[in-house]
Amino acid sequence: MTTTNPAKCSSLSDPKILRNAIRDSFWKLNPSLMVKNPVMFVVEVGAVITLVVLVLDLLAHRGNFWFGLQITLWLWFTVLFANFAEAMAEGRGKAQAETLRKARAETKARKLRADGTTEIVASSKLRSGDLVLVAAGEFVPGDGEVIEGVASVDESAITGESAPVIRESGGDRSAVTGGTRVLSDEIKVRITSNPGETFLDRMIGLVEGASRQKTPNEIALNILLAGLTVIFLLAVVTLQPFAIYSGAPQNVFALISLLVCLIPTTIGGLLSAIGIAGMDRLIQRNVIAMSGRAVEAAGDVDVLLLDKTGTITLGNREATAFHAAPGVTEAELANAAQLASFSDETPEGRSIVVLAKEKYGLRGRELAPHNPTFIPFSAQTRMSGVDMDDRQIRKGAPEAIKKYIAEKGQQVSPEVQETVERVSKNGGTPLLVSVNFRVYGTIELTDIVKGGMRERFDHLRAMGIRTMMITGDNPLTAAAIARQAGVDDFLAEAKPEDKMALIKHEQAKGKLVAMTGDGTNDAPALAQADVGVAMNSGTQAAKEAGNMVDLDSNPTKLIEIVEIGKQLLITRGSLTTFSVANDVAKYFAIIPAMFAGTFPLLGMLNIMKLRTPESAILSAVIFNALIIIALIPLALRGVRYRPLGAAHLLRRNLFIYGLGGVIAPFLGIKLVDILITWMHLA
């Protein structure tokens, strides 16, 4: 998949995004915005209090101004860094929204009046149900459905894909999107959305994060973080009475520093950035999720329903072998097959020509001298072929050829029959070739399983996700392909309503189901599935029903979507674990620093051997702020995802983020202490 999505160019190093993010970090200091994030709100309140105390101390000429100033500054930095993380994540989406907005630029539409005449109106005046005409070179004025005509459309504004796509009335490729451009022909479009509700509008809202709502899991995590914050707030507030009793009352700077270090600022500061970045990663893969909830659900999926064609196998079957009948050489069969396929413009037909050429060096020949009459494929005969001079060559499904030769009293030999059955059983499709009513042999058409699918399914299995192939093939063929591709299960001879029944069946067992679809008859199933990914090339109905749209219309992407969903949750969990584990070291930095003055013996708890009480507290606060900045790339990129079983993944991540979270701050705080001592800051 080679797409050139404009959003991909934006990255951490993009100076414009960086500049905007820095500006936004200050905007976001607004308490009415901060209060939505309880952890960082507490930090901001703490920063305000230290600032006030600092000024009062300065006026009263008391306290250690230099120390207080640094603590105050770093507390503000902590808040700003968290805001910066969020702004960075939003910035990347905003850059893409900008590109999309350009596509939404006001255009004129040719609206069809009831009497058949047209009038020119602004595209923003169009309402659902209006009919418009769009000719080559014009922009599609709004989302809609082609009700008449065929056209090639440039959808690069939305998808980034420069190759034009065909849009035609009826069928599953009838949807057009506002802002795309018609390249050839003229189509009549029925508008399906009202102003401000178009696909483009929704996309802009989504990527900008404006319509972002907290996902269920994010809400739950927020509650946990708020709870921890309250617990630590009380632990610090009640510390003062204990300290007074012990004869070592603490100043505001030390207490607030302890509080800010203990509450989970790392995850609290990065939480919304992680969520936005998760959506962003989808967008980078050209998938638009209609809600963050859908992305999370993708991580929870238990069953993937995958259409065989286009997802597991390359869209088209290919000829892979010629099986000659007794008394016929393979070369003769290949020759006849090639002749019969010259007029066959289907990919299958072309693959027969190619195979004959590759295997027997048979090239395109001058057929004109032989007075050829091409017989195109028809639904009645289910055969195609060519009549020339004295030869009548036909190729078609075994049943069709049998019927055709039976008219002349001919029969298929048992050997050929056997070959036909063997090919079917192996997952191939047999075609018979007859020359003058004599069967020359069998062409084996094979479904080509896409490269690397088996490994991906193995990965999915390791993650505990069952894959299920849906196909219209007969059970024999389906079983063979299922085996070859390595899927866990298959549904053969499937009708659209079977899909729906299957989803309901799995959901009744408590499982979450994901599927892709593009046709109108997929819409109910897409709506029923927990994660329904509609292809952008599909119908409007399908796109409305699903909760994600894949702009590349690549069904295999479902697997990536699941991985992104998992990655999102893993990143949240890992950083939460890391953040909470950090507290151990911070205690060992701050508690001895607070009380070693009064009780020098408590200096024994200063196992990091931080130089002075001031440097210890400052180091902890600086580390606490810097770790947010240090983890922004991880939050935006996501923890690297590995397809492992849950038990293995848990062990691994506990080791890295749990144990690592305990150890890292010991090293980090010590390092900061050395640095600020060297710089004579404390």
Place this chain on the structure above:
Amino acid sequence: MTSNGWLQILFYLGVLSLLTKPLGIFLYRVFERKGTFLDPILRPIERLIYRACGVDESKEMDWKDYGVAMLLFSGVSLLLLYLIERVQFWLPWNPQKLANVPSDLAWNTAVSFTTNTNWQSYVPESTMSYFTQMAGLAYHNFASAAVGIALAIAVIRGVARREAKTIGNFWVDATRTLLWVLLPLCIIGGLALVSQGVVQNLEPYTQAALVESQTVDAPGPIGTTAKQPVTTQTIAQGPVASQEVIKMLGTNGGGFFNANSAHPFENPTPLSNFLEMLMIFAIPSALTYTLGRMTGSARHGWAVWGAMAVLFLAAVFVTYNAESRGNPLLQGVDQTPSNIQSGGNMEGKEVRFGIANSSLFTTVTTDASCGAVNNAHDSLTPIAGMMPMINIMLGEIVFGGVGSGLYGMIVFVILSVFIAGLMVGRTPEYLGKKIEAFDVKMAVLSILVSSLTILIFSAMAIVSKPGLAGISNPGPHGLSQILYAYTSATGNNGSAFAGLNANTPWYNSTLGLAMLFGRFLTVIPILAIAGNLASKKHVPESLGTFPVTGPPFTVLLVCVILIVGALTFFPSLSLGPILEHLLMHAGTTF
């Protein structure tokens, strides 16, 4: 530490583990009504009770009804005990003619026994009549334990059930706990204790002539002291064995005598000591197996048991180690263990139990919310004295109180599953139930309540006049005394750093509130979780499911308990026992 000591500790844990499965299965059968060998005798009694009380045993309750029934039952019981205490002088079985209990103490004691805390601000043998002890206190020893176990079973049902509205019937669960579990076990245990010499009678106190008469200082006329010869001793008597057994089995801990399990009539021999410790952990330990059995994942039950065992062994190690080292300030005193002495810090300990069994008992009684003591916790070395406090601060979930230990543990399980569960890339699930915002909210609330109760009350006491009036030692030890008292009350433990004089209106009332909050405000959110989990759809297990079995989960659970449970208290502990420990080694004591 001696190998003999460790052998005894490990033997104890071994016997406990062997007891866990059979007793756990028995509990499972009792509450899932699978039929037990006791049914022929007990079923008719049970039916009679329901008919008399108008209980429809087939009718189940949702979590709110269950909670209301539990609160009503506890509330009425509380009032009844308060009344008995206030009028005990006029009631029968009061051969010592003990006076009516003052109101603040009566309130404190009523709350204390209703909440399964058994904090005692008084000297029982000189305050409570036989009637109060048996009809009031002993009743609560059974009732509060039954409430705890019933709640645990209801919570387990919540985890186990799928798409259900109800989590059982409180009256049925409590009745079955009493008839099938507590009474039979008490009869067996009581007889075993009597065999060891624990007394059981209704006699007036005995006057005994001293073998060696002594002379003591007594207040003489106007500010002088006079030498007074003492030739007789009053030996308290009473129905001790029957009280003792439920005090242990129900993790109550309220002693018949002030000396509690250090008194030779309560705990005469090493074997009785072993049995008493075993009785404390028996039901809490078995409930982990019941959890595994009822939820269909025996391995999860054992993983939870494993986390409890790890925390238990760690606490025993620290306590035993600290006590074995003795007191560094006692120079010229032989503190090394030998064949004729157990060595270490023997202050406040019974010679017949020694260091190992005192350390073990201290850990067991504070891990579980029992609070019985066979040695004086106030006399423990600072680090050893900190361990009981930490054990309680963790939320009484290391085996814990009967029932309350398990449901408290489930809160930590849910938090662990939630914090780390995300790391496997799925919405966290606990045994097939998705953990969502509501569950997290309730779990956090439950933990919040107990942490806040301990910290706020302690902080208030430590800077207020009536609070400071209670402490008997200045400096960090005084801080420890106050912290221990509120920790013990909130955790419904009931043990004390005996140095604190808590029989004052301030302590009686605030400790009473702490006990109420610690018991009821923590359990309501847990019941809500149970009700919510019960109504959820079950997600079948797959390779991608967060595993709540096996060592990684056990390690995770232990870490979450330590970080969430202990870190909250680290600042206050560092100014109390940790500072005291450092000062002691530098030569200062309090």
